[in-house]
Amino acid sequence: MRRLPALGLLTALLLPSGTLAAVGAEPFTSGAVARPASEEEQRAWSEAEELHDIIVRSGVVYDDPALTAYVQGVMDRLYPEFRGTIRLTLLKAPHLNAFAVPDGGIYVNVGLLARFENEAQLATVLAHEGTHFTHRHGFLSARSLKNNAALATFGSLLGVPILPQLIAISSMLGYSRELETEADEAGYRRLLQAGYDVREAPRVFEHLMREVKAEDIQEPFFFSTHPKLKDRFGNMTRLSAHAMGGGDGARRDEYSRIVQQARIDTLENMLSMGRAKQALIVLEDETNLRELPPHALFWQGEAYRRRGEAGDAQKAEASYRKAIEAAPEFAPSYRALGIVLLKAGKNAEAAANFERYLALAPDAKDRKYVESYLRMARKEPGGKP
Amino acid sequence: MRRPILLLMCLALVGCVPTPARVDSPRIEALDKSYTVDLPAGWIRQYTSEKNVVVSRDGFLLETLAVMRRPLKQAFQRTKKDVSETMLPSELAELEIAEIKARDDQTAALTVLDNEPAVVSGKEGFRVKVAYRNPRGLEFYEEVHGVVDKSGLYLLVYRAPRLHYFEKHYREYQRTVESFRIAGT
Amino acid sequence: MHPGRTWAVVFCVIALAGCATGQTSVHRELTASAERRLPKKVLLLPVEIRVHEVSAGGVAEKVDAWSETASGNAVRYVKSVATGQGAFELIESPTLRPEDTAQLDQHIALYELVASSAYLAQASPIRVWKERAKDFDYTLGPGLAPLAEHTGIDAAMIVIGSDYISTAGRKAAMVMGVLVGALAGAAIVPSGGVSFVSVGVVDMRTGNLLWFGTDQSGTTDFRNERDLHEMLDRMFQTYPGLAPREEKAG
Numbered sequence: 001m002r003r004l005p006a007l008g009l010l011t012a013l014l015l016p017s018g019t020l021a022a023v024g025a026e027p028f029t030s031g032a033v034a035r036p037a038s039e040e041e042q043r044a045w046s047e048a049e050e051l052h053d054i055i056v057r058s059g060v061v062y063d064d065p066a067l068t069a070y071v072q073g074v075m076d077r078l079y080p081e082f083r084g085t086i087r088l089t090l091l092k093a094p095h096l097n098a099f100a101v102p103d104g105g106i107y108v109n110v111g112l113l114a115r116f117e118n119e120a121q122l123a124t125v126l127a128h129e130g131t132h133f134t135h136r137h138g139f140l141s142a143r144s145l146k147n148n149a150a151l152a153t154f155g156s157l158l159g160v161p162i163l164p165q166l167i168a169i170s171s172m173l174g175y176s177r178e179l180e181t182e183a184d185e186a187g188y189r190r191l192l193q194a195g196y197d198v199r200e201a202p203r204v205f206e207h208l209m210r211e212v213k214a215e216d217i218q219e220p221f222f223f224s225t226h227p228k229l230k231d232r233f234g235n236m237t238r239l240s241a242h243a244m245g246g247g248d249g250a251r252r253d254e255y256s257r258i259v260q261q262a263r264i265d266t267l268e269n270m271l272s273m274g275r276a277k278q279a280l281i282v283l284e285d286e287t288n289l290r291e292l293p294p295h296a297l298f299w300q301g302e303a304y305r306r307r308g309e310a311g312d313a314q315k316a317e318a319s320y321r322k323a324i325e326a327a328p329e330f331a332p333s334y335r336a337l338g339i340v341l342l343k344a345g346k347n348a349e350a351a352a353n354f355e356r357y358l359a360l361a362p363d364a365k366d367r368k369y370v371e372s373y374l375r376m377a378r379k380e381p382g383g384k385p
Numbered sequence: 386m387r388r389p390i391l392l393l394m395c396l397a398l399v400g401c402v403p404t405p406a407r408v409d410s411p412r413i414e415a416l417d418k419s420y421t422v423d424l425p426a427g428w429i430r431q432y433t434s435e436k437n438v439v440v441s442r443d444g445f446l447l448e449t450l451a452v453m454r455r456p457l458k459q460a461f462q463r464t465k466k467d468v469s470e471t472m473l474p475s476e477l478a479e480l481e482i483a484e485i486k487a488r489d490d491q492t493a494a495l496t497v498l499d500n501e502p503a504v505v506s507g508k509e510g511f512r513v514k515v516a517y518r519n520p521r522g523l524e525f526y527e528e529v530h531g532v533v534d535k536s537g538l539y540l541l542v543y544r545a546p547r548l549h550y551f552e553k554h555y556r557e558y559q560r561t562v563e564s565f566r567i568a569g570t
Numbered sequence: 571m572h573p574g575r576t577w578a579v580v581f582c583v584i585a586l587a588g589c590a591t592g593q594t595s596v597h598r599e600l601t602a603s604a605e606r607r608l609p610k611k612v613l614l615l616p617v618e619i620r621v622h623e624v625s626a627g628g629v630a631e632k633v634d635a636w637s638e639t640a641s642g643n644a645v646r647y648v649k650s651v652a653t654g655q656g657a658f659e660l661i662e663s664p665t666l667r668p669e670d671t672a673q674l675d676q677h678i679a680l681y682e683l684v685a686s687s688a689y690l691a692q693a694s695p696i697r698v699w700k701e702r703a704k705d706f707d708y709t710l711g712p713g714l715a716p717l718a719e720h721t722g723i724d725a726a727m728i729v730i731g732s733d734y735i736s737t738a739g740r741k742a743a744m745v746m747g748v749l750v751g752a753l754a755g756a757a758i759v760p761s762g763g764v765s766f767v768s769v770g771v772v773d774m775r776t777g778n779l780l781w782f783g784t785d786q787s788g789t790t791d792f793r794n795e796r797d798l799h800e801m802l803d804r805m806f807q808t809y810p811g812l813a814p815r816e817e818k819a820g
Binding site: 339365 | 464466471473474475476479480482483484486487490491493494500501502509517518519520521522
């Protein structure tokens with residue numbers, strides 16, 4: 001999920017190495033036969049079903065039926081024999097993350113969709129997550145977690161429900177080396193079979209590595225037994241090194257059209273969460289900016305303002321001015337510029353911008369704020385002394 | 386919100402903070418003397434490890450009313466943001482919204498219902514009201530009044546389920562906000 | 571958080587304080603009433619007793635079959651109180667409109683918090699919370715009144731519980747986990763396991779929690795019908811308007 005809890009890190013230390021073959025189980029070959037093979041596996045499926053209920057009830061699902069159908073379509077193209085069994089749900093979170101649960105549920109953050117450049121990159125992640133389901137990695141890891149006597153030495157882990165920890169472990173930082181390698185390689189084969197341009201696969205890890213850097217995640221010491229993102233990038237680069245051109249899914253413009261609203265929602269969400277560094281990964285890229293509406297320069301300004309590093313105030317002002325030039329009817333740019341100018345003591349220009357904002361957006365929800373700032377700029381009674 | 390509530394309960398149990406007590410005299414002074422405030426009479430008052438005060442009538446899993454002072458440096462711990470006395474109310478409000486969103490996966494999906502200027506302790510501050518659901522799907526409202534001063538960032542927070550409880554005690558929260566005074570103002 | 575998990579977390583925080591005992595409470599309005607009888611037409615909401623297996627590694631997994639057995643044991647007990655002792659008329663599975671179902675679901679979610687709060691206050695070692703619990707006026711509010719009007723149901727009975735069984739199938743001496751797990755939102759479960767059950771009766775018109783009982787044990791197994799029935803029997807001794815049951819021989 002979003003954060004790897006301390007407990008997840010501890011349990012990840014003790015994750016198994018070993019695949020289904022090692023425990024005498026077989027991957028699912030189709031949706032028709034994909035069902036729990038034991039009472040133990042049934043428990044994992046039941047918990048997955050309960051988790052889905054929690055996800056739906058708690059308001060974190062990104063409700064866009066058309067986009068969900070599109071992503072489901074990509075998954076069905078990769079896993080046609082599992083149509084109806086592997087079920088996609090989009091989540092509102094802006095982080096680059098996706099995870100699979102034992103009963104075929106795959107959850108994808110819209111942040112992931114928004115960051116990718118084309119369908120082939122999205123398919124890379126879906127192919128990987130699909131393998132976690134078809135190869136029963138969730139059940140396998142749960143089984144080992146339960147039976148690992150060493151866990152009993154950690155008093156704080158007594159009675160920990162399995163699934164949340166597995167999700168924390170499986171997302172972003174991965175299962176064990178063997179399971180992640182299996183998912184990467186089997187997923188890669190799915191990409192080839194489905195006709196995707198596999199040269200896009202390593203790009204996924206570039207995006208992830210940039211995200212890890214922006215999040216300032218320190219890869220913890222247990223990575224010595226788990227494949228680092230860098231290693232997985234290298235692995236995927238090696239696999240696709242001899243790929244011929246002509247694969248499908250690398251067309252950027254069509255993908256951008258499909259995910260446009262998700263990108264906008266994700267950017268706004270990231271900014272409202274204060275994730276300015278992550279937003280600038282997108283907003284400092286000229287190609288991305290060209291694919292966003294003209295007023296995206298306003299978001300760029302907001303990201304600089306909220307990042308607040310040396311020189312960012314000036315960068316923010318420049319971005320707001322460019323946004324006004326590119327989209328003169330987009331009201332928030334005037335408000336934002338007005339605030340920058342007010343704080344710099346340029347009251348007359350600040351007031352002009354506030355007035356323009358209120359003229360363009362008379363029903364703005366933040367009208368009262370802007371009116372108070374206008375009074376400040378005009379140094380009227382009731383303004384800040 | 387589950388973790389801070391459980392921490393509150395455990396801190397009280399193991400005696401890390403003053404024992405919970407009923408609010409018998411309405412006007413209280415902060416432990417660090419930075420403010421005075423009226424709290425709802427008869428409610429149960431408890432202090433956090435940061436010496437902030439939290440009160441509830443029915444239990445911290447239901448309604449909570451908290452009065453907090455945070456230092457200007459790292460005022461927002463989850464998002465690691467400082468505040469300054471020169472910040473505008475809307476800037477403080479957006480930092481508080483980001484901080485609430487950073488709390489857990491459910492608050493990350495919150496909806497902002499209200500966000501407007503408000504007078505707090507005679508100074509220009511903000512009022513924010515947000516809605517989010519718990520993992521069981523129960524909707525919560527959380528309202529925050531905040532203001533910054535050279536002595537810190539002050540927040541008055543009221544949180545309760547939308548069903549029945551938020552409206553039930555909202556008037557007490559309003560009175561608390563109206564009574565709040567930063568020391569020396 | 572699933573109701574069973576909420577309860578497990580709440581319970582274990584209190585149990586750590588060493589103050590866990592069976593408790594029942596009656597709403598102060600009912601206590602003040604001369605008649606002191608609970609409503610007659612009672613809707614039994616789906617009983618949820620989650621029975622988990624705790625592995626050697628200390629991980630708890632809900633076992634569907636065991637949970638169904640335990641929940642069935644509880645349903646049979648409640649039915650026996652209704653039919654055998656005539657305490658109330660039990661309504662099961664009424665026909666509800668979709669908007670009623672949604673409203674009921676939200677109120678059940680609220681009930682979990684109200685009941686948890688009541689339990690925490692009852693079991694708290696802190697004086698002011700104990701006093702709060704004695705002034706028992708917990709409520710869900712009047713939001714279910716339209717549903718009551720529509721269906722003619724007076725009250726809802728909610729039975730929730732958890733049990734934890736070690737893979738050895740025996741209850742070992744309790745070994746309490748540290749608080750960290752509870753604070754992280756995970757259920758802290760002693761390696762030997764603990765059984766916990768609560769029953770609440772909510773007035774559908776006012777939302778008042780009219781009667782509320784909880785009990786727990788380190789030596790019971792809710793898969794065993796007799797274990798659960800004995801625990802519920804002790805609890806229902808205080809059910810207002812119910813004639814005391816004769817002591818069973820043996």
